[in-house]
Amino acid sequence: MEMRVRFNEVDPLGITWHGHYIRYFEDGRESFGNRYGLTYLDVYNNGLVTPIVSINCNYRKSLTYDERAIVETTFVDHPAAKLLFEYKIFTLKSNELVAEGSSVQVFLDNEHRQLQLSTPAFIENWKRQHLV
Amino acid sequence: MEMRVRFNEVDPLGITWHGHYIRYFEDGRESFGNRYGLTYLDVYNNGLVTPIVSINCNYRKSLTYDERAIVETTFVDHPAAKLLFEYKIFTLKSNELVAEGSSVQVFLDNEHRQLQLSTPAFIENWKRQHLV
Protein backbone atom coordinates (compact mmCIF):
# COMPACT_ATOMS: atom_id res chain seq x y z
CA MET A 1 0.00 0.00 0.00
CA GLU A 2 1.30 3.42 -0.92
CA MET A 3 0.90 6.32 1.51
CA ARG A 4 1.88 9.98 1.82
CA VAL A 5 2.72 11.89 5.02
CA ARG A 6 0.03 14.52 5.77
CA PHE A 7 0.79 17.99 7.16
CA ASN A 8 -1.16 17.19 10.32
CA GLU A 9 0.95 14.07 10.97
CA VAL A 10 4.23 15.99 11.19
CA ASP A 11 5.51 17.08 14.60
CA PRO A 12 7.52 20.16 15.65
CA LEU A 13 10.76 18.34 14.73
CA GLY A 14 9.54 18.25 11.13
CA ILE A 15 9.07 14.47 11.08
CA THR A 16 6.07 12.17 11.35
CA TRP A 17 5.02 11.75 14.98
CA HIS A 18 5.84 8.16 16.02
CA GLY A 19 2.30 7.32 17.12
CA HIS A 20 0.96 7.72 13.56
CA TYR A 21 2.83 4.57 12.49
CA ILE A 22 0.25 2.50 14.39
CA ARG A 23 -2.31 4.08 12.07
CA TYR A 24 -0.13 3.29 9.01
CA PHE A 25 0.07 -0.33 10.17
CA GLU A 26 -3.73 -0.41 10.42
CA ASP A 27 -3.97 1.11 6.93
CA GLY A 28 -1.68 -1.68 5.70
CA ARG A 29 -3.75 -4.33 7.48
CA GLU A 30 -7.01 -2.94 6.05
CA SER A 31 -5.50 -2.78 2.58
CA PHE A 32 -4.38 -6.42 2.97
CA GLY A 33 -7.89 -7.33 4.18
CA ASN A 34 -9.54 -5.61 1.22
CA ARG A 35 -7.32 -7.49 -1.19
CA TYR A 36 -7.58 -10.92 0.41
CA GLY A 37 -11.09 -10.95 1.92
CA LEU A 38 -10.13 -10.42 5.54
CA THR A 39 -11.53 -7.01 6.42
CA TYR A 40 -13.11 -6.06 9.73
CA LEU A 41 -16.54 -6.56 8.11
CA ASP A 42 -15.66 -9.98 6.61
CA VAL A 43 -14.57 -11.06 10.06
CA TYR A 44 -17.58 -9.46 11.79
CA ASN A 45 -20.03 -11.10 9.40
CA ASN A 46 -18.51 -14.43 10.42
CA GLY A 47 -19.39 -13.82 14.05
CA LEU A 48 -15.99 -12.55 15.17
CA VAL A 49 -14.10 -9.48 16.24
CA THR A 50 -10.30 -9.46 16.37
CA PRO A 51 -8.97 -6.92 18.89
CA ILE A 52 -5.27 -6.11 18.99
CA VAL A 53 -3.55 -7.57 22.07
CA SER A 54 0.01 -6.58 21.29
CA ILE A 55 1.79 -4.14 19.02
CA ASN A 56 5.34 -2.99 18.54
CA CYS A 57 7.27 -0.71 16.22
CA ASN A 58 10.97 -0.08 15.65
CA TYR A 59 11.88 3.18 13.96
CA ARG A 60 14.95 3.26 11.68
CA LYS A 61 14.57 6.54 9.81
CA SER A 62 12.08 9.39 9.83
CA LEU A 63 9.51 10.44 7.25
CA THR A 64 9.10 14.12 6.42
CA TYR A 65 6.12 16.12 5.18
CA ASP A 66 4.64 14.96 1.87
CA GLU A 67 7.11 12.05 1.64
CA ARG A 68 5.75 8.94 -0.08
CA ALA A 69 6.20 5.51 1.46
CA ILE A 70 5.15 1.90 0.99
CA VAL A 71 3.55 -0.12 3.81
CA GLU A 72 4.27 -3.84 3.26
CA THR A 73 1.93 -6.05 5.32
CA THR A 74 2.63 -9.77 5.78
CA PHE A 75 0.30 -12.36 7.27
CA VAL A 76 2.38 -14.71 9.43
CA ASP A 77 0.89 -18.17 9.86
CA HIS A 78 0.67 -19.29 13.46
CA PRO A 79 -0.67 -22.46 15.10
CA ALA A 80 -2.31 -20.61 18.03
CA ALA A 81 -5.74 -18.93 17.84
CA LYS A 82 -4.20 -15.61 16.88
CA LEU A 83 -3.73 -13.32 13.89
CA LEU A 84 -0.13 -12.19 13.46
CA PHE A 85 0.84 -9.46 10.99
CA GLU A 86 4.26 -8.00 10.27
CA TYR A 87 4.73 -4.56 8.76
CA LYS A 88 7.60 -2.87 6.96
CA ILE A 89 7.52 0.74 5.81
CA PHE A 90 9.92 1.77 3.03
CA THR A 91 10.51 5.18 1.44
CA LEU A 92 9.06 5.16 -2.07
CA LYS A 93 11.97 7.09 -3.54
CA SER A 94 14.99 5.18 -2.28
CA ASN A 95 13.40 2.03 -0.86
CA GLU A 96 15.01 2.51 2.55
CA LEU A 97 13.50 0.80 5.59
CA VAL A 98 11.79 3.45 7.76
CA ALA A 99 10.10 1.28 10.37
CA GLU A 100 9.11 -2.29 11.06
CA GLY A 101 6.74 -3.81 13.55
CA SER A 102 4.12 -6.42 14.23
CA SER A 103 0.68 -6.88 15.74
CA VAL A 104 -1.12 -9.77 17.40
CA GLN A 105 -4.92 -10.11 17.40
CA VAL A 106 -7.12 -12.63 19.16
CA PHE A 107 -10.58 -13.86 18.21
CA LEU A 108 -13.65 -12.93 20.20
CA ASP A 109 -17.21 -13.98 19.58
CA ASN A 110 -18.81 -10.72 18.36
CA GLU A 111 -21.85 -11.03 20.63
CA HIS A 112 -20.55 -12.30 23.92
CA ARG A 113 -17.01 -11.02 23.54
CA GLN A 114 -15.74 -14.46 24.58
CA LEU A 115 -12.15 -15.39 23.72
CA GLN A 116 -11.91 -18.19 21.13
CA LEU A 117 -9.31 -20.73 22.24
CA SER A 118 -9.05 -22.48 18.88
CA THR A 119 -8.77 -20.87 15.47
CA PRO A 120 -12.32 -20.26 14.12
CA ALA A 121 -13.46 -22.28 11.07
CA PHE A 122 -13.79 -19.09 8.98
CA ILE A 123 -10.11 -18.35 9.53
CA GLU A 124 -9.02 -21.95 8.90
CA ASN A 125 -10.90 -21.80 5.58
CA TRP A 126 -9.36 -18.47 4.73
CA LYS A 127 -5.88 -19.86 5.42
CA ARG A 128 -6.48 -22.89 3.21
CA GLN A 129 -7.48 -20.59 0.38
CA HIS A 130 -4.78 -17.97 0.74
CA LEU A 131 -1.66 -19.57 2.19
CA VAL A 132 0.51 -21.69 -0.03
CA MET B 1 -11.99 23.32 31.59
CA GLU B 2 -8.23 23.64 31.70
CA MET B 3 -6.14 21.98 28.99
CA ARG B 4 -2.50 21.73 27.92
CA VAL B 5 -1.14 21.43 24.37
CA ARG B 6 0.44 18.00 23.80
CA PHE B 7 3.59 17.43 21.77
CA ASN B 8 1.64 15.35 19.25
CA GLU B 9 -0.83 18.20 18.66
CA VAL B 10 1.82 20.66 17.46
CA ASP B 11 2.49 20.99 13.73
CA PRO B 12 5.72 21.77 11.82
CA LEU B 13 5.09 25.51 12.33
CA GLY B 14 5.42 24.95 16.08
CA ILE B 15 1.75 25.67 16.79
CA THR B 16 -1.29 23.53 17.52
CA TRP B 17 -2.72 22.13 14.29
CA HIS B 18 -6.09 23.85 13.68
CA GLY B 19 -8.08 20.61 13.47
CA HIS B 20 -7.33 19.78 17.12
CA TYR B 21 -9.54 22.66 18.26
CA ILE B 22 -12.59 20.60 17.27
CA ARG B 23 -11.33 18.06 19.81
CA TYR B 24 -10.83 20.81 22.44
CA PHE B 25 -14.42 21.96 21.82
CA GLU B 26 -15.58 18.36 22.38
CA ASP B 27 -13.49 18.21 25.57
CA GLY B 28 -15.22 21.41 26.70
CA ARG B 29 -18.65 20.01 25.84
CA GLU B 30 -17.95 16.74 27.67
CA SER B 31 -16.65 18.63 30.68
CA PHE B 32 -19.84 20.73 30.64
CA GLY B 33 -21.91 17.54 30.34
CA ASN B 34 -20.14 15.93 33.29
CA ARG B 35 -20.77 18.94 35.44
CA TYR B 36 -24.40 19.52 34.48
CA GLY B 37 -25.70 16.02 33.75
CA LEU B 38 -25.71 16.19 29.97
CA THR B 39 -23.08 13.68 28.89
CA TYR B 40 -23.33 11.40 25.88
CA LEU B 41 -24.39 8.61 28.24
CA ASP B 42 -27.05 10.71 30.03
CA VAL B 43 -28.49 11.53 26.64
CA TYR B 44 -28.18 7.96 25.34
CA ASN B 45 -29.89 6.53 28.42
CA ASN B 46 -32.81 8.82 27.62
CA GLY B 47 -33.23 7.26 24.20
CA LEU B 48 -31.35 9.88 22.23
CA VAL B 49 -28.17 10.55 20.34
CA THR B 50 -27.13 14.08 19.40
CA PRO B 51 -24.91 14.16 16.30
CA ILE B 52 -23.15 17.38 15.31
CA VAL B 53 -24.69 18.97 12.20
CA SER B 54 -22.61 22.12 12.06
CA ILE B 55 -19.36 23.38 13.52
CA ASN B 56 -17.20 26.45 13.06
CA CYS B 57 -14.06 27.92 14.56
CA ASN B 58 -12.33 31.28 14.23
CA TYR B 59 -8.66 31.38 15.17
CA ARG B 60 -7.27 34.59 16.72
CA LYS B 61 -3.90 33.49 18.10
CA SER B 62 -1.91 30.27 18.15
CA LEU B 63 -1.10 27.93 21.02
CA THR B 64 2.41 26.53 21.35
CA TYR B 65 3.72 23.30 22.84
CA ASP B 66 2.93 22.79 26.52
CA GLU B 67 0.94 26.01 26.68
CA ARG B 68 -2.01 25.99 29.11
CA ALA B 69 -5.42 27.23 28.06
CA ILE B 70 -9.01 27.42 29.28
CA VAL B 71 -11.93 26.12 27.23
CA GLU B 72 -15.09 28.01 28.18
CA THR B 73 -18.24 26.21 27.02
CA THR B 74 -21.63 27.94 27.00
CA PHE B 75 -25.03 26.33 26.45
CA VAL B 76 -27.11 28.67 24.28
CA ASP B 77 -30.87 28.28 24.72
CA HIS B 78 -32.72 27.88 21.45
CA PRO B 79 -36.41 27.34 20.63
CA ALA B 80 -35.73 24.79 17.86
CA ALA B 81 -35.07 21.09 18.51
CA LYS B 82 -31.32 21.64 18.60
CA LEU B 83 -28.41 21.83 21.03
CA LEU B 84 -26.27 24.91 20.52
CA PHE B 85 -22.93 25.37 22.28
CA GLU B 86 -20.47 28.23 22.04
CA TYR B 87 -16.78 27.84 22.88
CA LYS B 88 -14.04 30.28 23.76
CA ILE B 89 -10.43 29.28 24.32
CA PHE B 90 -8.23 31.63 26.35
CA THR B 91 -4.55 31.38 27.25
CA LEU B 92 -4.21 30.56 30.94
CA LYS B 93 -1.29 32.94 31.45
CA SER B 94 -2.53 36.16 29.91
CA ASN B 95 -6.21 35.42 29.35
CA GLU B 96 -6.03 36.26 25.64
CA LEU B 97 -8.69 34.91 23.29
CA VAL B 98 -7.13 32.16 21.15
CA ALA B 99 -10.18 30.84 19.31
CA GLU B 100 -13.94 30.90 19.40
CA GLY B 101 -16.55 28.79 17.72
CA SER B 102 -19.85 27.01 18.00
CA SER B 103 -21.54 23.69 17.33
CA VAL B 104 -25.10 22.63 16.56
CA GLN B 105 -26.46 19.19 17.40
CA VAL B 106 -29.81 17.62 16.54
CA PHE B 107 -31.72 14.90 18.38
CA LEU B 108 -32.11 11.42 16.95
CA ASP B 109 -33.95 8.49 18.44
CA ASN B 110 -31.06 6.18 19.45
CA GLU B 111 -32.68 3.08 17.94
CA HIS B 112 -34.20 4.18 14.68
CA ARG B 113 -31.95 7.18 14.12
CA GLN B 114 -35.04 9.26 13.37
CA LEU B 115 -34.75 13.04 13.62
CA GLN B 116 -36.77 14.55 16.50
CA LEU B 117 -38.65 17.61 15.29
CA SER B 118 -39.53 18.91 18.75
CA THR B 119 -37.21 19.20 21.74
CA PRO B 120 -37.34 15.89 23.68
CA ALA B 121 -38.92 15.91 27.16
CA PHE B 122 -35.59 14.93 28.76
CA ILE B 123 -33.97 18.08 27.36
CA GLU B 124 -36.92 20.29 28.30
CA ASN B 125 -36.62 19.00 31.86
CA TRP B 126 -32.89 19.53 31.86
CA LYS B 127 -33.36 23.12 30.68
CA ARG B 128 -35.91 23.84 33.42
CA GLN B 129 -33.43 22.60 36.00
CA HIS B 130 -30.31 24.28 34.68
CA LEU B 131 -31.26 27.48 32.89
CA VAL B 132 -32.19 30.53 34.91
Place this chain on the structure above:
Amino acid sequence: MEMRVRFNEVDPLGITWHGHYIRYFEDGRESFGNRYGLTYLDVYNNGLVTPIVSINCNYRKSLTYDERAIVETTFVDHPAAKLLFEYKIFTLKSNELVAEGSSVQVFLDNEHRQLQLSTPAFIENWKRQHLV
Protein backbone atom coordinates in the same frame (compact mmCIF):
# COMPACT_ATOMS: atom_id res chain seq x y z
CA MET C 1 -9.68 13.38 -4.32
CA GLU C 2 -10.99 9.94 -3.41
CA MET C 3 -10.89 8.79 0.21
CA ARG C 4 -11.99 5.85 2.33
CA VAL C 5 -13.17 5.89 5.96
CA ARG C 6 -10.65 4.15 8.22
CA PHE C 7 -11.63 1.94 11.17
CA ASN C 8 -9.94 4.34 13.59
CA GLU C 9 -12.02 7.26 12.29
CA VAL C 10 -15.36 5.68 13.19
CA ASP C 11 -16.96 6.53 16.52
CA PRO C 12 -19.14 4.45 18.87
CA LEU C 13 -22.23 5.40 16.83
CA GLY C 14 -20.69 3.59 13.84
CA ILE C 15 -20.12 6.78 11.85
CA THR C 16 -17.10 8.95 11.13
CA TRP C 17 -16.38 11.27 14.06
CA HIS C 18 -17.19 14.84 12.94
CA GLY C 19 -13.73 16.22 13.75
CA HIS C 20 -12.09 14.03 11.08
CA TYR C 21 -13.78 16.08 8.34
CA ILE C 22 -11.33 18.91 9.07
CA ARG C 23 -8.62 16.41 8.18
CA TYR C 24 -10.47 15.38 4.99
CA PHE C 25 -10.71 19.07 4.02
CA GLU C 26 -6.93 19.36 4.55
CA ASP C 27 -6.41 16.22 2.44
CA GLY C 28 -8.51 17.86 -0.29
CA ARG C 29 -6.54 21.11 -0.02
CA GLU C 30 -3.20 19.26 -0.18
CA SER C 31 -4.40 17.23 -3.15
CA PHE C 32 -5.44 20.49 -4.86
CA GLY C 33 -2.03 21.98 -4.00
CA ASN C 34 -0.17 18.99 -5.44
CA ARG C 35 -2.11 19.24 -8.66
CA TYR C 36 -1.90 23.00 -9.12
CA GLY C 37 1.44 23.93 -7.54
CA LEU C 38 0.13 25.37 -4.30
CA THR C 39 1.38 23.00 -1.61
CA TYR C 40 2.62 24.01 1.81
CA LEU C 41 6.18 23.65 0.49
CA ASP C 42 5.54 25.72 -2.67
CA VAL C 43 4.17 28.46 -0.45
CA TYR C 44 6.97 28.11 2.14
CA ASN C 45 9.67 28.29 -0.53
CA ASN C 46 8.16 31.60 -1.58
CA GLY C 47 8.66 33.04 1.89
CA LEU C 48 5.17 32.47 3.19
CA VAL C 49 3.10 30.39 5.55
CA THR C 50 -0.69 30.34 5.34
CA PRO C 51 -2.31 29.51 8.69
CA ILE C 52 -6.03 28.79 8.87
CA VAL C 53 -8.00 31.62 10.52
CA SER C 54 -11.48 30.26 10.06
CA ILE C 55 -13.11 26.94 9.29
CA ASN C 56 -16.65 25.62 9.18
CA CYS C 57 -18.42 22.42 8.26
CA ASN C 58 -22.06 21.47 7.78
CA TYR C 59 -22.90 17.80 8.01
CA ARG C 60 -25.74 16.42 5.85
CA LYS C 61 -25.27 12.66 6.05
CA SER C 62 -22.87 10.33 7.82
CA LEU C 63 -20.11 8.14 6.44
CA THR C 64 -19.73 4.59 7.73
CA TYR C 65 -16.69 2.32 8.04
CA ASP C 66 -14.89 1.57 4.78
CA GLU C 67 -17.24 3.84 2.81
CA ARG C 68 -15.65 5.59 -0.18
CA ALA C 69 -16.15 9.30 -0.75
CA ILE C 70 -14.96 12.15 -2.97
CA VAL C 71 -13.58 15.39 -1.53
CA GLU C 72 -14.14 18.22 -4.02
CA THR C 73 -11.96 21.25 -3.27
CA THR C 74 -12.60 24.63 -4.93
CA PHE C 75 -10.35 27.67 -4.83
CA VAL C 76 -12.54 30.76 -4.45
CA ASP C 77 -11.01 33.96 -5.81
CA HIS C 78 -11.11 36.84 -3.36
CA PRO C 79 -9.82 40.43 -3.54
CA ALA C 80 -8.51 40.47 0.06
CA ALA C 81 -5.12 39.03 1.11
CA LYS C 82 -6.65 35.66 1.94
CA LEU C 83 -6.92 32.13 0.59
CA LEU C 84 -10.47 30.83 0.51
CA PHE C 85 -11.31 27.19 -0.21
CA GLU C 86 -14.68 25.49 -0.35
CA TYR C 87 -15.11 21.75 0.17
CA LYS C 88 -17.83 19.28 -0.71
CA ILE C 89 -17.75 15.62 0.26
CA PHE C 90 -19.89 13.20 -1.75
CA THR C 91 -20.41 9.46 -1.33
CA LEU C 92 -18.66 7.65 -4.16
CA LYS C 93 -21.47 5.16 -4.62
CA SER C 94 -24.54 7.36 -4.88
CA ASN C 95 -23.00 10.82 -5.22
CA GLU C 96 -24.94 12.18 -2.24
CA LEU C 97 -23.67 15.29 -0.45
CA VAL C 98 -22.23 14.25 2.94
CA ALA C 99 -20.74 17.53 4.14
CA GLU C 100 -19.72 20.94 2.91
CA GLY C 101 -17.56 23.62 4.41
CA SER C 102 -14.93 26.26 3.83
CA SER C 103 -11.64 27.54 5.19
CA VAL C 104 -9.92 30.91 5.20
CA GLN C 105 -6.14 31.30 5.37
CA VAL C 106 -4.03 34.44 5.71
CA PHE C 107 -0.45 35.05 4.56
CA LEU C 108 2.39 35.41 7.00
CA ASP C 109 6.03 36.08 6.24
CA ASN C 110 7.63 32.70 7.08
CA GLU C 111 10.46 34.25 9.12
CA HIS C 112 8.91 37.03 11.10
CA ARG C 113 5.37 35.65 11.12
CA GLN C 114 4.11 39.09 10.07
CA LEU C 115 0.65 39.32 8.53
CA GLN C 116 0.71 40.32 4.83
CA LEU C 117 -1.92 42.98 4.17
CA SER C 118 -1.82 42.68 0.39
CA THR C 119 -1.84 39.48 -1.65
CA PRO C 120 1.79 38.34 -2.13
CA ALA C 121 3.25 38.46 -5.66
CA PHE C 122 3.70 34.66 -5.70
CA ILE C 123 -0.05 34.22 -5.17
CA GLU C 124 -0.97 36.91 -7.73
CA ASN C 125 1.21 35.06 -10.26
CA TRP C 126 -0.33 31.75 -9.35
CA LYS C 127 -3.82 33.20 -9.82
CA ARG C 128 -2.95 34.60 -13.25
CA GLN C 129 -1.75 31.17 -14.32
CA HIS C 130 -4.56 29.09 -12.84
CA LEU C 131 -7.74 31.11 -12.78
CA VAL C 132 -9.65 31.68 -15.98
Place this chain on the structure above:
Amino acid sequence: MEMRVRFNEVDPLGITWHGHYIRYFEDGRESFGNRYGLTYLDVYNNGLVTPIVSINCNYRKSLTYDERAIVETTFVDHPAAKLLFEYKIFTLKSNELVAEGSSVQVFLDNEHRQLQLSTPAFIENWKRQHLV
Protein backbone atom coordinates in the same frame (compact mmCIF):
# COMPACT_ATOMS: atom_id res chain seq x y z
CA MET D 1 -1.28 10.80 35.77
CA GLU D 2 -5.03 10.47 35.69
CA MET D 3 -6.83 10.36 32.33
CA ARG D 4 -10.34 9.93 30.95
CA VAL D 5 -11.37 8.24 27.70
CA ARG D 6 -12.79 10.80 25.23
CA PHE D 7 -15.73 10.11 22.92
CA ASN D 8 -13.51 10.57 19.87
CA GLU D 9 -11.06 7.91 21.14
CA VAL D 10 -13.65 5.14 21.19
CA ASP D 11 -13.99 2.86 18.17
CA PRO D 12 -17.04 1.11 16.68
CA LEU D 13 -16.57 -1.79 19.14
CA GLY D 14 -17.21 0.67 21.98
CA ILE D 15 -13.66 0.53 23.31
CA THR D 16 -10.64 2.82 23.05
CA TRP D 17 -8.88 2.32 19.71
CA HIS D 18 -5.53 0.63 20.42
CA GLY D 19 -3.44 3.33 18.71
CA HIS D 20 -4.50 5.95 21.27
CA TYR D 21 -2.48 4.17 23.96
CA ILE D 22 0.71 5.47 22.31
CA ARG D 23 -0.71 8.94 22.99
CA TYR D 24 -1.53 7.99 26.61
CA PHE D 25 2.06 6.80 27.03
CA GLU D 26 3.28 10.16 25.70
CA ASP D 27 0.91 11.94 28.10
CA GLY D 28 2.44 9.89 30.91
CA ARG D 29 5.98 10.69 29.77
CA GLU D 30 5.19 14.43 29.50
CA SER D 31 3.57 14.40 32.91
CA PHE D 32 6.69 12.67 34.30
CA GLY D 33 8.86 15.28 32.53
CA ASN D 34 6.87 18.17 33.98
CA ARG D 35 7.24 16.77 37.46
CA TYR D 36 10.92 15.88 37.30
CA GLY D 37 12.38 18.49 34.93
CA LEU D 38 12.71 16.32 31.86
CA THR D 39 10.26 17.79 29.36
CA TYR D 40 10.85 18.12 25.63
CA LEU D 41 11.76 21.79 26.22
CA ASP D 42 14.19 21.02 29.10
CA VAL D 43 15.91 18.56 26.80
CA TYR D 44 15.81 20.88 23.79
CA ASN D 45 17.28 23.78 25.77
CA ASN D 46 20.19 21.49 26.59
CA GLY D 47 20.97 21.00 22.91
CA LEU D 48 19.20 17.68 22.49
CA VAL D 49 16.19 16.01 20.95
CA THR D 50 15.14 12.51 21.96
CA PRO D 51 13.22 10.73 19.19
CA ILE D 52 11.49 7.43 19.91
CA VAL D 53 13.26 4.46 18.29
CA SER D 54 11.11 1.68 19.66
CA ILE D 55 7.72 1.30 21.26
CA ASN D 56 5.52 -1.60 22.31
CA CYS D 57 2.22 -2.12 24.05
CA ASN D 58 0.43 -5.17 25.41
CA TYR D 59 -3.29 -4.87 25.93
CA ARG D 60 -4.91 -6.78 28.82
CA LYS D 61 -8.36 -5.21 29.08
CA SER D 62 -10.25 -2.52 27.23
CA LEU D 63 -11.27 0.96 28.34
CA THR D 64 -14.75 2.23 27.53
CA TYR D 65 -16.11 5.73 26.96
CA ASP D 66 -15.63 8.15 29.85
CA GLU D 67 -13.76 5.54 31.90
CA ARG D 68 -11.06 6.95 34.18
CA ALA D 69 -7.59 5.43 34.28
CA ILE D 70 -4.14 5.99 35.73
CA VAL D 71 -1.01 6.07 33.57
CA GLU D 72 2.01 5.06 35.66
CA THR D 73 5.29 6.08 34.01
CA THR D 74 8.63 4.69 35.23
CA PHE D 75 12.10 5.85 34.22
CA VAL D 76 14.30 2.77 33.85
CA ASP D 77 18.00 3.43 34.37
CA HIS D 78 20.17 2.08 31.58
CA PRO D 79 23.94 2.19 30.93
CA ALA D 80 23.57 2.87 27.17
CA ALA D 81 22.95 6.32 25.67
CA LYS D 82 19.20 5.80 25.70
CA LEU D 83 16.07 6.85 27.58
CA LEU D 84 13.91 3.92 28.61
CA PHE D 85 10.41 4.38 30.02
CA GLU D 86 7.91 1.76 31.13
CA TYR D 87 4.19 2.43 31.27
CA LYS D 88 1.30 0.77 33.06
CA ILE D 89 -2.31 1.83 32.67
CA PHE D 90 -4.76 0.88 35.44
CA THR D 91 -8.50 1.45 35.71
CA LEU D 92 -9.13 4.11 38.35
CA LYS D 93 -12.15 2.31 39.77
CA SER D 94 -10.87 -1.20 40.31
CA ASN D 95 -7.12 -0.78 39.78
CA GLU D 96 -6.99 -3.48 37.10
CA LEU D 97 -4.10 -3.52 34.65
CA VAL D 98 -5.38 -2.39 31.23
CA ALA D 99 -2.15 -2.16 29.26
CA GLU D 100 1.58 -2.07 29.71
CA GLY D 101 4.39 -1.10 27.40
CA SER D 102 7.71 0.63 27.02
CA SER D 103 9.53 3.12 24.83
CA VAL D 104 13.18 3.68 23.94
CA GLN D 105 14.55 7.09 22.93
CA VAL D 106 17.99 8.06 21.69
CA PHE D 107 19.80 11.39 21.96
CA LEU D 108 20.42 13.57 18.94
CA ASP D 109 22.20 16.88 18.81
CA ASN D 110 19.29 19.32 18.16
CA GLU D 111 21.10 21.18 15.39
CA HIS D 112 22.90 18.54 13.38
CA ARG D 113 20.60 15.66 14.31
CA GLN D 114 23.72 13.56 15.06
CA LEU D 115 23.30 10.48 17.24
CA GLN D 116 25.00 10.80 20.65
CA LEU D 117 26.91 7.61 21.45
CA SER D 118 27.43 8.39 25.12
CA THR D 119 24.85 9.68 27.58
CA PRO D 120 24.87 13.52 27.45
CA ALA D 121 26.13 15.42 30.53
CA PHE D 122 22.68 17.00 31.06
CA ILE D 123 21.13 13.55 31.40
CA GLU D 124 23.93 12.26 33.66
CA ASN D 125 23.33 15.25 35.93
CA TRP D 126 19.59 14.69 35.87
CA LYS D 127 20.09 11.04 36.84
CA ARG D 128 22.36 11.96 39.75
CA GLN D 129 19.69 14.32 41.05
CA HIS D 130 16.66 12.12 40.55
CA LEU D 131 17.69 8.48 40.85
CA VAL D 132 18.35 7.02 44.24
